[in-house]
Amino acid sequence: MSAKVDTSLPLEYQTEQDRMNILGFWVFLGAEIVLFATLFGVYGVLYERFAGGPTHQDIFVIKDVMIQTILLLTSSFTMGIAIFEMRRHNLKGLITWLVITLALGAGFLFMEINEFIHYAHEGATMQTSAFLSSLFVLLGTHGAHVTLGIGWATMVIIQLVKRGLTPTTARKTFIIGLYWHFLDVVWIFIFTFVYLKGLVA
Amino acid sequence: MEHHQSKSFPISHVIGFVVSLLLTFAAAGIALYTNLSFKVIMWIIGSLAVVQAGMQLFMFMHLREGEDGKTNLVNMIYAVFMVIVIVVGSIWVLTSGHAAH
Known part of the structure; x- marks a missing residue:
């Protein structure tokens, strides 16, 4: 690992190794975008294959979708503030905003699990139709990412509490931040091309 | 980078957040409360989604x-x-x- 430290840069960019990790994570996000593209592609092909089962209009509840959207969008904003506080070397502010972000993420997840239960009660399960199979795979993959993100960020918070702000913990925090913003970017497209598209009469 | 760190108010984040909310509500309003054709609505809200995603990348994720x-x-x-x-x-x-x- 490179020992050269450039203190004129933000903590997370100070060593060559940390810069490479951040670059590597961007490359990973590029691959994640392609993963979600395949799921959007499948959904785009199958979204009207109802097989006699419920349609978008039957199951989507716009009010709940708007709440989910605002929760996730706000959590992306608070994650941005967390990184902003990190760059001001304000550890307490950083941890506070990270916890707020996770609370909003947990709220989103709670809404999504309720949404799936509501769908199942309406007779809309993965086995019902091609539309619902592709819908659940797309939403479920995103929800699984959010779940993973909450667990991952929790571990980063524990490290921040134990070790404080170092180039290494700053880099880890910055990377979970990128991941979290990415989840919101995916959601923007789910909101638009799944929910709104399905509800346009 | 120096003046970036010393700023005490995250103005670009707040602007990004407010604009994201406006774009979200605009897309919902156009999709649910207008009588435009399906194709026109999809082009408009699809474009709004791309703008919002771009804002996340540049203003929140510091892409460049x-x-x-x-x-x-x-x-x-x-x-x-x-x-x-x-x-x-x-x-x-x-x-x-x-x-x-």
């Missing part, structure tokens, strides 16, 4: 920051290209011509 900023940008442009090929290509091939029936 650091010495690898240009690499990140090229990486994302390539990812967007792959998205178009995969999504538009799949839908086109599988819903037109022989595949439709």
Whole structure:
């Protein structure tokens, strides 16, 4: 690992190794975008294959979708503030905003699990139709990412509490931040091309 | 970078957040409360989604920051290209011509 430290840069960019990790994570996000593209592609092909089962209009509840959207969008904003506080070397502010972000993420997840239960009660399960199979795979993959993100960020918070702000913990925090913003970017497209598209009469 | 750190109020984040909310509500309003055709609505709200995603990348994720900023940008442009090929290509091939029936 490179020992050269450039203190004129933000903590997370100070060593060559940390810069490479951040670059590597961007490359990973590029691959994640392609993963979600395949799921959007499948959904785009199958979204009207109802097989006699419920349609978008039957199951989507716009009010709940708007709440989910605002929760996730706000959590992306608070994650941005967390990184902003990190760059001001304000550890307490950083941890506070990270916890707020996770609370909003947990709220989103709670809404999504309720949404799936509501769908199942309406007779809309993965086995019902091609539309619902592709819908659940797309939403479920995103929800699984959010779940993973909450667990991952929790571990980063524990490290921040134990070790404080170092180039290494700053880099880890910055990377979970990128991941979290990415989840919101995916959601923007789910909101638009799944929910709104399905509800346009 | 120095003046970036000393700023005490995250103005660009707040602007990004407010604009994101406005774009979200605008898209919902256009999709649910206008009588435009399906195609026109999809073009408008699709464009709004792309604008909002771009804002996240530049204002929240600091896409072009650091010495690898240009690499990140090229990486994302390539990812967007792959998205178009995969999504538009799949839908086109599988819903037109022989595949439709």
